[in-house]
Amino acid sequence: MKIRAGRYSAYIRPFSYIIDLIIINALSIFIVGFHQSQILYAIFISISWFIIAVYFGFYEVYRYTRVITILNNTLKQTVLFGIVCLALELYFSEYVYQQKIVLYVLVATSLVLLFKLFIYYFLRRFRVLYGGNSRTVVLLGNDNNIEPLKHFFTDNPDYGYKLIKVFDVKDDKKVSIKECLSFVADKKIDEIYCAMADLSDSLLVDIIDFADNNLKTVKFIPDGKQVLSSTIKFEFYDYIPIISLRNILQEESFNKVIKRVFDLVFSSIIIISILSWLVPIMAIIIKLDSNGPLFFIQKRNGLNFKDFNCYKFRSMKLNDTADMELTFKNDTRITKIGKFIRKTSIDELPQFFNVFFGEMSVVGPRPHMVSVTTIYAAKVDKFMVRHFVKPGITGLAQTKGFRGEVETDEDIINRVKYDIFYIENWSLLLDVKIIIVTIYNTLRGDDKAY
Structure with a gap:
């Protein structure tokens, strides 16, 4: 059975939104009870849920996202959503049943988490069995710089990256890059991974221009000598782009x-x-x-x-x-x-x-x-x-x-x-x-x- 890569990918996140909305609204009625202004209450908790989710990146789950990151975001979502629900209950009800609110928040977020983890693991299994929800990729660079990522792609099919070809740039780099970009265009490859240490600035600019003009994703592999952090932060001061090499999460x-x-x-x-x-x-x-x-x-x-x-x-x-x-x-x-x-x-x-x-x-x-x-x-x-x-x-x-x-x-x-x-x-x-x-x-x- 052949599944076209990424055929239903665009529907996964909206589907999650709908299911989560159903869960938090249905449980609010089942556990907390009806309110006099039930529709208004439902609108408030739904909007609050998504504002908090956007702030914490609750739905920013990708194929490379770690489970502990999902759990951590869920914990933050639970705490802040619980506070908001207590505040809303003070406004919409004469009496606040704190135990009911706490129970509602814990049950609702637990069910949302279970559904999220089910989708996460289902997609990993789906990629292995049927090859769906996948991305075709090529590697560009010398063996010593691309070897770790090459092994990662081949050893972890559940992440959904299909390594199609590796382009070595030991000899004539311009020719190798031209062959790579032609191959990407002809075979409709999704993503290009380049070893930065093997390419000059002008060649990197050429690859970026090609990717932008052909709707391709290009990503770069740094080497050990380059001072890059795993949490580079990109900000704008007015219209001036600023890169912060180290994002200290505990400072937020x-x-x-x-x-x-x-x-x-x-x-x-x-x-x-x-x-x-x-x-x-x-x-x-x-x-x-x-x-x-x-x-x-x-x-x-x-x-x-x-x-x-x-x-x-x-x-x-x-x-x-x-x-x-x-x-x-x-x-x-x-x-x-x-x-x-x-x-x-x-x-x-x-x-x-x-x-x-x-x-x-x-x-x-x-x-x-x-x-x-x-x-x-x-x-x-x-x-x-x-x-x-x-x-x-x-x-x-x-x-x-x-x-x-x-x-x-x-x-x-x-x-x-x-x-x-x-x-x-x-x-x-x-x-x-x-x-x-x-x-x-x-x-x-x-x-x-x-």
Whole structure:
């Protein structure tokens, strides 16, 4: 059975709009009940739903969109739509049944999410079985620059990209490009992917002009030497186009509020339920084990590279090198109780006070002591990017095995790589995932916790 590529693609999103409208309006009647001005109420919740959806990009789901992005946008949609529904209920009804409104919002958004995920996975399966909803593509460039994308297209048919041909530009680039563009026009290819490193500016302009004039999509593959971010932001200052190479999601007002509320709630729960009784117990145990204070307070670099006092339960004997030398395996400075609390990460719990005071976040790049930060900043490319956001008690790098002692340059390079990925792809759900993995790793035992 042969399905013409993209035959019904244009109808998928409008179909989703209609189904979502039916869900939120039908459930509003079924759960909340009829209103005196039911038609006006339906108009308000429908318009509100789509305004919020446009703001958060709720319907911006593409074949390459990750599931966690869909879940994150749904969470944002749920929170804001719930607030709007409560406000509308105050206006349209004499009495507000908060429990009904909360139930309605949760059920409605859950059904919308289930339908969205069904479409998402159905299309992936549909592309594999029937070849429908697909895009034909060609690659233009040398092997070393296009090889990863070539493998991606061939190994992931569920994304719906059909690689038709690869054009090498090792020899005469102009001839290769002419052959490529002729092939694209004759075979009605949908998308052209070009390796930027293999083409001059004038050749890139020629390809862009061809794509514009022939209604083709052209995309570019950067190489490792080009300073490009995964979240490039394109803006206009009046009519002047401006490209921002790094879009820090946590700097957006709504995200900043969500992140801070989460930190406050989470840290408050830990402080009240655990630290309230653990601190006096640890004070006795640590004092009996060795002389010195309960807390080890160390200067570390935080948001915007500002110093702050980072709190930990003291796990070492008093020494003059604590602020200069990183801890290493079988470190003789560590006390008996210190070995246990470091292995179980109990020593890190006082940092929830730092989170509560706004100096740290529950999740974020781990802060380093001041003495080594300068060394890493000079040694590791993009190390300072980590300081665009608040440091965290745990982070993505730590869940990937890059915590504790820095034994090789690869350790700190990979830590920075994961930290930058986290900064550019932050979401509340990603924070929750990192926390769950951290708890699992702690209970299982981490070889690098010493």
